[in-house]
Every structure is written in structure tokens, then in C-alpha cells.
Amino acid sequence: MSTPPDVEDLIVHHSDSLREALECIDQTAQGICFVVDTGGRLVGVATDGDIRRGLLEGADLSDHIQSVMETDFVSLPVTTDEKDIQSRLSSKIRHIPLLDEDGRPVDYACRSKYRSIPIMEPHLGGNELSYVTECVETSWISSQGRFVEKFEDMVAEYCGVPYALAVSNGTVALHLALEALGIGEGDEVIVPDFTFAASINAILHAGATPVLVDIREDTWLLDPEATSEAITDRTKAIMPVHLYGQPCNMDEIVRIADENGLYIVEDAAEAIGSLYHGEHVGNIGDVGTFSFYGNKTITTGEGGMVLFQDEETYQYAAQLRDHGMSSSQRYWHDEVGYNYRMTNMQAAVGVAQLERIDEIVERKIQIGERYRRELSGVEGLTLPVNIDGRKNTYWLFTAVLKDEIHIERDELISKMKMNGIDLRPVFYPLHEMPPYQKYGSSHFKVSSYISYNGVSFPSSTKLRNYEISNICEALKSSLEANRIMGITK
Structure with missing residues (x-):
């Protein structure tokens, strides 16, 4: 069952036992049951807290629910206006039985009936519509237009990096980062076992070999000790993932990378705005990446960003992003590249998001x-x-x-x-x-x-x-x- 239960599922009879009432509460997951008499009229309500207090005071699970039920409760006629009903709901009154003219519960109100709470939803409360409208009205809807470069500049300034490159999503951001660093066949990249599949997929798409390591029990992030133990003569990079917004132990990861001559590719898809000792994540390793999927902290619908410390690596990545085309000669291709570009409309949303x-x-x-x-x-x-x-x-x-x-x-x-x-x-x-x-x-x-x-x-x-x-x-x-x-x- 993925929706609030029917009122019939919440009803118990006054002669039912505490155990039966508790089973009702447990099965319906509402934390409450409605107690009716032999005529089906509402005579009380009981919560898991009422039953717990009754047990602590010496009640037995075989006792009738009427012995612990609350008789001073809020109920309303089923004909009550919806706005009036909603106004009575609060953090203390989470359920209101709705009664017919004879006092029988025929429905009930709770906030989940009026609004389900999603895991995530974008907050588009700024200039998003205005900027996207500008793209449409000026016909700059593809990967050319003022918002792409502006978005890149804003992200670079916000994170404190010299170079930022907008791409079509967070997965290709990781792939492009690896390709720009020259990581491919024969190379190994260490990545935590607990992360979204995009992290390991990007390594495989680059032709490299992922090496999975366990995570720390306290932070749920890449374990530096396990990372050290996983290094071989083929290891080329470490990919710390700042999962759920929590920064990794970058001091240890940087130390390990420096001692072994390894690149650090930060997967900060879920962590824009997170700081490690005052530094933005994504700005600590050699390359950092963000995702701007619709459920991320800021969004462009789909989209991503790659952050660079080194200009040469940045320029190479920019060429790969645009089909491997020469920056000085249109339609001349120096590399086998990709179409990893972000559209101007996506970037317009990103600019509006980054303003807030x-x-x-x-x-x-x-x-x-x-x-x-x-x-x-x-x-x-x-x-x-x-x-x-x-x-x-x-x-x-x-x-x-x-x-x-x-x-x-x-x-x-x-x-x-x-x-x-x-x-x-x-x-x-x-x-x-x-x-x-x-x-x-x-x-x-x-x-x-x-x-x-x-x-x-x-x-x-x-x-x-x-x-x-x-x-x-x-x-x-x-x-x-x-x-x-x-x-x-």
C-alpha cells in the first residue's frame, strides 16, 4: 500500500483488545486508530503512545482498547469545508475523523491526503522562466548563447577554480575529466564501492579499470586506508565521492595521491556548496565534477560541470567536449571527441539557480x-x-x-x-x-x-x-x- 489507508482500516471496536488495536496501528502506519461502539459510532481514538502509557501503568494486551483510549478528541462532520478541515490539522492533530450525521466515521483527514512529500523537487523560484524565455525569444536555444559561458564563469567564481566547463550531465562530466587527464586502457582508478553507478560507469567508458574499495563506517565515504592498500603500479587516479553532501577526508586522500603520483578526480555530483576546511569540494583535486540533474541541490534539468586547475587540461577537455574540433579551424577535427555540450536553455536555468x-x-x-x-x-x-x-x-x-x-x-x-x-x-x-x-x-x-x-x-x-x-x-x-x-x- 503506497497511499493513506481507507478509514475502515483504521477502525477498531471498543471491545477489541490492546493487541488488536496495536496491530491496526502497526499495519496502517498512521499512529492512530478510531474506536467505535456497537453501533459504529466514534467513541474514542487511540495512538501507539496511549497504548504504551497504558502498558507502563499496568494494563495488559488482552485488555479492551476502551480502557486506554482518548475520549477528548477532535472530529468534524464529513460535510465540513476542506479549507476548514485543513486549518485544524497541526503537528499535534495529525488525523481528524470525519463523521456522518449519526456520528459514524466515514472518512478522515490528514495532511498526506492533501500533499504527498516527495524525496526531492526543484525550487525554481528565481529568474529561471525569464532567462529561458529570453533563449526562446532570441532563438539561442542550443549550445551557443550567452548563458553557457556565464554559467561556467559563475560556477568557477563560486568554487574558486580558474576553469569550469559546462557539459550535458554529471556522468559525462566524470568521463570527460578522466579522458582529459589521459586516463584509459591499462590504467586503474580507485572508487568507493558505495556510490551511484555513474562513478564506476565513467571509468569503464574511459577504458580504464575500476578498483572498488570499502567505505568508512562513520562517514560512509571512501576509506583512505583501504585506498592505500588498493594501489598498484597501474593505479592512475583516485575518485573520492562526496556522497549525500558530506565531504571526504581530502587531507588523507591528497597525501596518498601525492606520495604515489596519482590524479584526484572528485565526484562532487551531490555536494555543490560543501566545504572542506574552507575549500569548496571539487576545488581540491586535479579535476572536480558536479551534476545538475533535477534532484540535485541546484539544477539545469540535466547537466553537469567539470572544474580544472590546469589550463592545458581544461583546453583539451573543451576540445573533446565539442566533437574534438579545432578551436582555430571550424570543422577540422584533431581528436575523436564527443558531443557533451550543455544547451543555452539549460545554462539559463543554471544561472538563475546559481544566483540563489x-x-x-x-x-x-x-x-x-x-x-x-x-x-x-x-x-x-x-x-x-x-x-x-x-x-x-x-x-x-x-x-x-x-x-x-x-x-x-x-x-x-x-x-x-x-x-x-x-x-x-x-x-x-x-x-x-x-x-x-x-x-x-x-x-x-x-x-x-x-x-x-x-x-x-x-x-x-x-x-x-x-x-x-x-x-x-x-x-x-x-x-x-x-x-x-x-x-x-
């Missing part, structure tokens, strides 16, 4: 810290770590379920969907998927554990604070009902 980058990043951090505060006391939940010197921009606020929580991650996701809340699983470990099994070990315990227990929360900058509170309350309620069920079986 500080506001957007600050809101992402506020959302992450609000989740942290509201979930800090939840047992069995590992929250992302705060590390001195690292600014996490919380692309997706992500947590890990501990074993003692006694609920499967996918079951929790299903229950939250019943509340209109789109939680998502984290990425699968690369070494378990068919195309990549030969590039890693079957003993990556950390990446496997995080992968099958990690869950990401809605993290759009359009989220309202009360929605974050509702998400956290729904999560706590599902976990609590499951916990009580577990200890009473």
Missing part, C-alpha cells in the same frame, strides 16, 4: 540540522556525523537503521509511503551488481551494511518546517508501534 546558491545551500543545511534535532533521541537510528572542518550540505538527509530496531528498511519505507512520505533506499553496493562484480571483493562489509540499512529522507528546499516535523513524527510512530509489537510477541 547561498540561499539554497543554507536552506539545505537548515533542513539537515532540523532532522538531526528531531531524530536525535530515536534509538536504533544512526544519523550522519558532524566533523570539524567539513561543511555537509545534506543533499539528501540520510540515516542508517541499526539491527536492534527490528524493522526492515524496505518495510519502513512502505509504511512511510502510507503517510504520503517518499523515503528512499540508498545506493546498492557496486560489487553486488552484475556489471561490476569482478572489480571488487565480496567482503565489503561496511558498504553492504550501509546499503541495506540506509534510508534517505525528503530533502527539497521547498519543504516546510512543519512537514519535517510530520515526517519525523510519522517515523517515530512507525518505529514505536513496531517496537511494542516486537517486545510483546
